[in-house]
Amino acid sequence: MSTETDNIVISAISLSKAYQIEDTQVPVLKDINLTITAGQFVVLCGPSGSGKTTLINIISGIDKPTTGKILVFKEDLAEQNEDFLADFRCNQVGFVFQAYNLVSTLTVAENIAFPMEWKRHNPKNIEKHVQELIEKLGLEHRANHFPAQLSGGEQQRVAFARALANDPPLLLADEPTGNLDAKNGQKIIEILQGLKAEGKTIIVSTHDEEIMRLADQKVCLDEGKLATQNE
Numbered sequence: 001m002s003t004e005t006d007n008i009v010i011s012a013i014s015l016s017k018a019y020q021i022e023d024t025q026v027p028v029l030k031d032i033n034l035t036i037t038a039g040q041f042v043v044l045c046g047p048s049g050s051g052k053t054t055l056i057n058i059i060s061g062i063d064k065p066t067t068g069k070i071l072v073f074k075e076d077l078a079e080q081n082e083d084f085l086a087d088f089r090c091n092q093v094g095f096v097f098q099a100y101n102l103v104s105t106l107t108v109a110e111n112i113a114f115p116m117e118w119k120r121h122n123p124k125n126i127e128k129h130v131q132e133l134i135e136k137l138g139l140e141h142r143a144n145h146f147p148a149q150l151s152g153g154e155q156q157r158v159a160f161a162r163a164l165a166n167d168p169p170l171l172l173a174d175e176p177t178g179n180l181d182a183k184n185g186q187k188i189i190e191i192l193q194g195l196k197a198e199g200k201t202i203i204v205s206t207h208d209e210e211i212m213r214l215a216d217q218k219v220c221l222d223e224g225k226l227a228t229q230n231e
């Protein structure tokens with residue numbers, strides 16, 4: 001029988017982060033307590049510099065808290081070694097960066113295939129799944145193009161396809177519509193709606209009102225502190 005705690009995907013417990021700049025510690029996240037359960041669509045909001053990207057990087061294991069804990073799928077990420085974290089980032093979490101971060105020397109199809117190749121999937125299965133993701137994200141006409149040949153909206157859709165390649169249960173997207181015009185932004189919102197309907201746990205940092213309307217939980221940061229948290 002499942003209980004409430006079985007559904008917890010992320011717990012932050014008195015989490016703080018400070019960056020060391022020369023002799024001074026600059027606090028960025030301050031005593032964050034947070035619980036996110038499976039299937040929740042969480043919007044992370046707050047002004048520029050409030051710590052959204054820092055928190056997302058800590059949830060993905062890219063960065064570590066200075067004090068306090070972050071548990072993701074019950075694992076304390078700060079205690080894990082690089083092999084565990086690399087595997088965790090490949091299988092458990094899909095990450096869409098604030099600036100798409102595609103590999104410029106790989107085509108669209110190769111960028112999407114990359115996480116599956118890292119897992120050494122059978123090439124036939126990779127090819128089939130890449131094709132499915134290309135269709136899902138409307139990139140059919142772009143499969144053999146390089147990132148520099150794409151619009152911002154197309155690059156962002158490739159970034160989503162790559163993040164979804166290994167079907168992670170948790171998706172993190174850092175301002176996914178921040179650099180897009182309204183039409184391309186709308187496509188990303190539709191993708192997020194579809195992923196929400198599939199039951200993925202999604203954390204999106206955004207200022208976009210329409211994405212905020214999808215939220216089951218809003219986590220607002222103000223100068224590194226949790227300002228409001230509504231369900």
Ligand SMILES: Nc1ncnc2c1ncn2[C@@H]1O[C@H](COP(=O)(O)OP(=O)(O)OP(=O)(O)O)[C@@H](O)[C@H]1O
Binds near residue numbers: 026048053054
């Ligand atoms: N590696 C770093 N070294 C020092 N300070 C950093 C580092 N990364 C971020 N910061 C500082 O931490 C604070 C929070 O940055 P962060 O990128 O998390 O904000 P954000 O809410 O994502 O902002 P934006 O909306 O502009 O993306 C900022 O003051 C930033 O200058």
Ligand SMILES: [Mg+2]
Binds near residue numbers: 098
């Ligand atoms: Mg940011």
